[in-house]
Amino acid sequence: xxxxxxxxxxxxxxxxxxxxxxxxxxxxxxxxxxxxxxxxxxxxxxxxxxxxxxxxxxxxxxxxxxxxxxxxxxxxxxxxxxxxxxxxxxxxxxxxxxxxxxxxxxxxxxxxxx
Amino acid sequence: xxxxxxxxxxxxxxxxxxxxxxxxxxxxxxxxxxxxxxxxxxxxxxxxxxxxxxxxxxxxxxxxxxxxxxxxxxxxxxxxxxxxxxxxxxxxxxxxxxxxxxxxxxxxxxxxx
Numbered sequence: 001x002x003x004x005x006x007x008x009x010x011x012x013x014x015x016x017x018x019x020x021x022x023x024x025x026x027x028x029x030x031x032x033x034x035x036x037x038x039x040x041x042x043x044x045x046x047x048x049x050x051x052x053x054x055x056x057x058x059x060x061x062x063x064x065x066x067x068x069x070x071x072x073x074x075x076x077x078x079x080x081x082x083x084x085x086x087x088x089x090x091x092x093x094x095x096x097x098x099x100x101x102x103x104x105x106x107x108x109x110x111x112x113x114x
Numbered sequence: 115x116x117x118x119x120x121x122x123x124x125x126x127x128x129x130x131x132x133x134x135x136x137x138x139x140x141x142x143x144x145x146x147x148x149x150x151x152x153x154x155x156x157x158x159x160x161x162x163x164x165x166x167x168x169x170x171x172x173x174x175x176x177x178x179x180x181x182x183x184x185x186x187x188x189x190x191x192x193x194x195x196x197x198x199x200x201x202x203x204x205x206x207x208x209x210x211x212x213x214x215x216x217x218x219x220x221x222x223x224x225x226x227x
């Protein structure tokens with residue numbers, strides 16, 4: 001069964017430093033996509049970045065970049081120059097499969113220290 | 115402003131009292147979906163809809179109903195709520211399926227006593 005694994009339940013990072021949030025996925029599909037969402041304590045779900053399985057280059061969106069290693073089935077999120085407002089829960093999500101369902105990881109809670 | 119709206123945002127109700135959580139999007143999206151979020155379980159899909167009059171079950175459809183009579187609206191109906199349906203509910207929409215980003219509503223926090 002398709003599965004997303006986020007092995008870090010909680011992470012700490014100092015303000016202005018970079019941090020990597022891990023994500024591994026398990027899919028046999030050839031075509032798939034990986035998303036990262038951010039959920040601050042206020043509860044809303046915010047889209048951050050997307051990587052398609054056929055994309056040649058790693059996706060980047062401002063301070064967010066995705067370290068996509070297809071052979072290892074990993075799609076780690078890198079946040080550069082962390083800010084206090086980055087403190088939140090981060091979810092890795094896979095849209096693989098023809099069943100039109102998103103597969104969610106359990107999330108990583110990131111705390112940015114001043 | 116492009117958005118997904120949900121109402122109510124907070125609801126406390128009692129077992130067995132039928133309720134509806136509304137979801138509306140103004141982006142002309144074809145795909146809409148409902149999720150529930152529970153501690154330790156992450157987000158689980160309840161129902162989804164690929165277009166008007168087309169709905170299908172997600173991972174946890176028991177105890178829920180949906181309808182898609184108009185493209186913009188996708189209400190979630192709990193005919194006889196029970197305490198195990200206490201959760202945070204999200205509605206989401208996307209233009210289509212695949213690479214399209216899903217946009218989420220603000221969430222509805224439901225407590226069933």
